[in-house]
Amino acid sequence: MTLDQLLRSRRSIRSYQPREVGDTLITEILDLARYAPSSMNSQPCCFVVIRNADAKRRLALLKNAYCPREKRAYAADFLATAPVVVAVCVEKGRAHDRERENGVLATAHLLLAAHQRGLGGVYLSAYQPHDGALAAGISRELGLPPEVDPVTLVPLGFPAETPPAKEMRPLADLIHHERWAPGELTRV
């Protein structure tokens, strides 16, 4: 697929075939993820690759324990069913006060590299915006040192679902020229 096709067709995948996802494939994807833009090219991202079934179950429980009310429909139980979970982490000493941004950029590249290889995944935050409890729990689970923060959890596997194409907001509503053009902001 071309880049345009990959960008348009990537969907969040929460159901996976039991088919194994080899280390070679994961290494290829992480090799590409590290090329994401980073603050002053400091490359602060690192990755923990989790395959252990109990560890994946504990991560799912942690995500569920801190799930905001409005996202309850997206319970993280499926996390335990993914062949592989990648935790994208950031070395704070390298991140120039932009830990989260750097981790999010690497995750965007990771998801595209996975999609290009026929793998499905979904972006899950490894922290709450205003409370350190979820990140602390994940750090404990992964044995992260205090200098390293988890940013995202990305379950990966060959898809066992084919979501329909996304319904997109009209492009014309999203583009403004020079200054914000007044218009109604619609709530979801």
Add this chain to the structure above:
Amino acid sequence: MTLDQLLRSRRSIRSYQPREVGDTLITEILDLARYAPSSMNSQPCCFVVIRNADAKRRLALLKNAYCPREKRAYAADFLATAPVVVAVCVEKGRAHDRERENGVLATAHLLLAAHQRGLGGVYLSAYQPHDGALAAGISRELGLPPEVDPVTLVPLGFPAETPPAKEMRPLADLIHHERWAPGELTRV
């Protein structure tokens, strides 16, 4: 180029040819950027396309005024020389408390779509992590309503520089299996 080649070869470009960048090209890129993952597929991102020379100069001054000491080598004067600057913004009412993450993901897609078309750009934050002054200044400049926050500024143009390939940290230092493997964390 394949996706892998695009991910590896994208560099931050801060020097631009005066050659015009048409609206059709910008619209194509923003059309793709909006397909980035978003919280509960709420698609909260919107874009302000800035071509006015005075406005670009004022944005550069704002970025410089709030530039952290350690990033002074990356003064934003070049922002005023880009044919186009895109401000990636987020409608807070749609973002499920993840404004920044949603904006960063769309920016990652935007930069790749631009690179695929031969355009260069660079990721610039439109806010400081712990102080609202830069974001407030940019919001005033762009006339953003209170419900909309700026997340990034991306200057775009045909490159007038060809940076060498990135020197990458060794991949083996970045990948851990199951749990963090103790090792020395190097500072940049």
